[in-house]
Amino acid sequence: MTPAKKNNYLRLFEVLDAMDSYDESLLKTKYRKEAFAKNLAVYKSQLFDSILASLRNYNEENIEEWDIRKDLYKIQLLAQKGLDKDCEAAIHKTKQKAWQYELYHILLEILDIQLYLFGNCRIGHFDPEYRKQIQSEKDRVLHCVKMFDLALDGWHRINLYFQLPAENHTYAASQEIDQLIQTLEELQPNIPGDAYLLINRYLACFELYYNGIGNAERCYYFNSLLVENRQKLDEKMPNLSTDARAVYFNFMVACFKFQKWNEMETYLEKTLHYPIQSLQQEIRRAHNYCYCGILLYLSTGALDKAAEVVSNFELARKKYAGKYRLDFLLFTLCQCGWYYFLKKDYNSARQIWREITQGPRYSVETRAQAMTRFYQLILFYTLEETDLFASELVNTRRYLQNHHLLGENEMTFLNSFKKLNHSPSDKHVLNVMVTTLKSSSQVMTERSVLNAFMVGYFNNQISKIGPGLV
Numbered sequence: 001m002t003p004a005k006k007n008n009y010l011r012l013f014e015v016l017d018a019m020d021s022y023d024e025s026l027l028k029t030k031y032r033k034e035a036f037a038k039n040l041a042v043y044k045s046q047l048f049d050s051i052l053a054s055l056r057n058y059n060e061e062n063i064e065e066w067d068i069r070k071d072l073y074k075i076q077l078l079a080q081k082g083l084d085k086d087c088e089a090a091i092h093k094t095k096q097k098a099w100q101y102e103l104y105h106i107l108l109e110i111l112d113i114q115l116y117l118f119g120n121c122r123i124g125h126f127d128p129e130y131r132k133q134i135q136s137e138k139d140r141v142l143h144c145v146k147m148f149d150l151a152l153d154g155w156h157r158i159n160l161y162f163q164l165p166a167e168n169h170t171y172a173a174s175q176e177i178d179q180l181i182q183t184l185e186e187l188q189p190n191i192p193g194d195a196y197l198l199i200n201r202y203l204a205c206f207e208l209y210y211n212g213i214g215n216a217e218r219c220y221y222f223n224s225l226l227v228e229n230r231q232k233l234d235e236k237m238p239n240l241s242t243d244a245r246a247v248y249f250n251f252m253v254a255c256f257k258f259q260k261w262n263e264m265e266t267y268l269e270k271t272l273h274y275p276i277q278s279l280q281q282e283i284r285r286a287h288n289y290c291y292c293g294i295l296l297y298l299s300t301g302a303l304d305k306a307a308e309v310v311s312n313f314e315l316a317r318k319k320y321a322g323k324y325r326l327d328f329l330l331f332t333l334c335q336c337g338w339y340y341f342l343k344k345d346y347n348s349a350r351q352i353w354r355e356i357t358q359g360p361r362y363s364v365e366t367r368a369q370a371m372t373r374f375y376q377l378i379l380f381y382t383l384e385e386t387d388l389f390a391s392e393l394v395n396t397r398r399y400l401q402n403h404h405l406l407g408e409n410e411m412t413f414l415n416s417f418k419k420l421n422h423s424p425s426d427k428h429v430l431n432v433m434v435t436t437l438k439s440s441s442q443v444m445t446e447r448s449v450l451n452a453f454m455v456g457y458f459n460n461q462i463s464k465i466g467p468g469l470v
Helices: 008-018 024-030 040-062 064-080 084-100 104-119 128-163 171-190 196-213 216-236 245-258 261-272 279-299 303-319 326-342 346-357 366-382 386-402 408-422 427-437 442-446 452-464
Strands: none
Touching: 008 040, 024 040, 064 084, 064 104, 084 104, 104 128, 128 171, 128 196, 171 196, 196 216, 196 245, 216 245, 245 261, 245 279, 261 279, 279 303, 279 326, 279 452, 303 326, 326 346, 326 366, 326 452, 346 366, 366 386, 366 408, 366 452, 386 408, 408 427, 427 452
16 A cells, blocks of 8 residues: 555654654654654544555455445445446345344345335336335344344343352342343244344353353353364354454353363464464464463363463563453463462462562452462461461451452451461361352452362362361
8 A cells, every 4th residue: 555665654654663662752853853753643544544444445355344335335326327237236245244144234225225216116027025024024133133132132131240240249239140041042043043143142142141150060061062163253253353363262161160271272282383374363362362271271280281381371461462452461470370379380470470469559350469369378377477477467467458359268268278277188078168269259269270279179188187276
């Protein structure tokens, strides 16, 4: 899109691309002699428009939905110019592709144009059956739109319910979510069997719900269905703009919770070799592989394989510095700390967890940051560093309070931990802690992932205590 000779906004792009982070003051100072610096606002605007145009051209060539949208514009132009025969041919061709990719909003626009042309006696030869077929097709589209809207709204309601603090989980709120799931179950038979995007959205509601209430078996079941549906979806829509990695990731986490290690490893390999087309996809693949790989190999005791994944993660952090999504980074760092802890490299575990707890107070993934404080308590307890333990106990309680994460279970866990520090052989206290970790509330919501290795740690402590030492 640029001439052979470099212009000012192309030069500006090269300068911006070389910067680690955008600093306009530095830009104006360092490149004050460059032509673009004299009218920076103008060239920035030109560059912005040029980048968007480039992305539009790329999407039109590589993503089917954008190509179908382009065909819709052709239909609109042909109708405006009165080229009815060509317009009707384009309508039939584009509708076929729109049904294939379940683009219901585009189908509605096309059908409205088709009905307009028929109503103005430009196509259809006054045939009542022609009109009836169009209206019947429009009814099918509207039904799918309604079903999709119900599923999407349901997903957002379920997600919001589990994201809100425990005080919002009232009996009435829980009943409302349970009723929603029942309603969605009753609607499932009305979903067309080949509407795979629609099926995906409905299955995601159930996967999210059973993950939230901690039913690992049902969560695994619905994630299995999502994987199967994704395969059908890819066959039907080969040029879909989204890929299967998110489905693979959720399935691997569900396998972790339900201890399906072989299946988890199979999809870990699929993730590692999944084709990528952009830097963003490359970073996402690195996160999915590193996070799930560490979970898998720590759970199966394969510390040598876990070491390889941790090493890959450390390289990825450096390679994608400033680009790695913060929530992905925090989640993976949590598990890296457990790798070093289980290796009894306590200094490395301390360093990693300290990076999370002593660093900036991030607004994302506050549960992961809260759980890291619990990990530090375990570390200080293991090393018998009583002063640090007592100090961290206070800091953890304060952090939970400040972020509205201090529920009844968290209070019970912290109080039990305090008792355990004075009586390390009290099996009853250890059992209370394990039970608390398995209860769903505040930071315990993610118990099957963030709490998994803590449960294993305390169960191991219980096994070390003889029956006469309770």
